Amino acid sequence: xxxxxxxxxxxxxxxxxxxxxxxxxxxxxxxxxxxxxxxxxxxxxxxxxxxxxxxxxxxxxxxxxxxxxxxxxxxxxxxxxxxxxxxxxxxxxxxxxxxxxx
Amino acid sequence: xxxxxxxxxxxxxxxxxxxxxxxxxxxxxxxxxxxxxxxxxxxxxxxxxxxxxxxxxxxxxxxxxxxxxxxxxxxxxxxxxxxxxxxxxxxxxxxxxxxxxxxxxxxxxxxxxxxxxxxxxxxxxxxxxxxxxxx
Numbered sequence: 001x002x003x004x005x006x007x008x009x010x011x012x013x014x015x016x017x018x019x020x021x022x023x024x025x026x027x028x029x030x031x032x033x034x035x036x037x038x039x040x041x042x043x044x045x046x047x048x049x050x051x052x053x054x055x056x057x058x059x060x061x062x063x064x065x066x067x068x069x070x071x072x073x074x075x076x077x078x079x080x081x082x083x084x085x086x087x088x089x090x091x092x093x094x095x096x097x098x099x100x101x102x
Numbered sequence: 103x104x105x106x107x108x109x110x111x112x113x114x115x116x117x118x119x120x121x122x123x124x125x126x127x128x129x130x131x132x133x134x135x136x137x138x139x140x141x142x143x144x145x146x147x148x149x150x151x152x153x154x155x156x157x158x159x160x161x162x163x164x165x166x167x168x169x170x171x172x173x174x175x176x177x178x179x180x181x182x183x184x185x186x187x188x189x190x191x192x193x194x195x196x197x198x199x200x201x202x203x204x205x206x207x208x209x210x211x212x213x214x215x216x217x218x219x220x221x222x223x224x225x226x227x228x229x230x231x232x233x234x235x236x237x
Contacts, residue, residue, distance in 0.1 A: 004184075004185055004186050004210075005186075005210055006186035006211070006212035007212065008110075009110040009210055009212070010210075012110075080110055083110070084112055087112040087208055088112045088114065090158075091112060091114040091206050092114065094139055094206075095138075095204065095206065097137070097138035098118070098125075098128055098137075098138040099116065099118055101128055101137045102119070102124060102125070102128075
């Protein structure tokens with residue numbers, strides 16, 4: 001069974017966090033300040049979103065002088081996709097059984 | 103449902119050559135559910151608040167019936183050991199002359215909670231109407 005996808009989907013449920021993910025995918029190593037320059041929200045708000053992405057295992061932080069650089073760690077997304085595929089296959093089998101009872 | 107589909111809700115839709123009442127007979131009772139949803143359904147009744155278990159192969163899920171619209175829709179939450187609970191919604195619709203459409207959506211509950219928080223801008227209008235009501 002694939003790893004629990006809940007935290008990943010929860011992290012990606014917010015449109016601003018999806019935007020942060022998109023920016024980090026395009027430019028790995030962005031700092032919170034650089035991200036705040038790209039998005040219409042405060043640096044504090046960015047820091048909160050980055051913390052949630054880190055909690056979900058989707059981003060990693062690396063100290064760089066006085067700043068912190070962020071990059072994506074997309075493995076949990078792969079797990080979440082695997083959950084979707086496995087769950088979808090289970091429903092295909094169940095609905096086949098339902099059809100067979102009629 | 104656009105938002106949920108983006109976020110990893112699993113959705114399946116099938117058309118069955120049977121009336122909605124015939125299909126509901128497989129959904130509105132524990133015996134009916136036991137004929138397809140799992141190998142063993144241990145549930146007193148399909149009514150809101152009922153709790154029980156559904157075993158499917160080696161997986162046993164604890165299940166709670168969340169909402170029932172007789173003949174039309176049932177929403178369950180279920181959870182296997184070590185996994186987060188998810189919400190399952192099964193909806194039936196008539197198809198003219200041809201039978202019944204069954205739509206199943208399964209979405210992790212944690213996703214649903216976040217997705218149904220008030221969102222800013224355009225995203226706010228995109229939440230799934232029925233699933234949101236259950237959360």
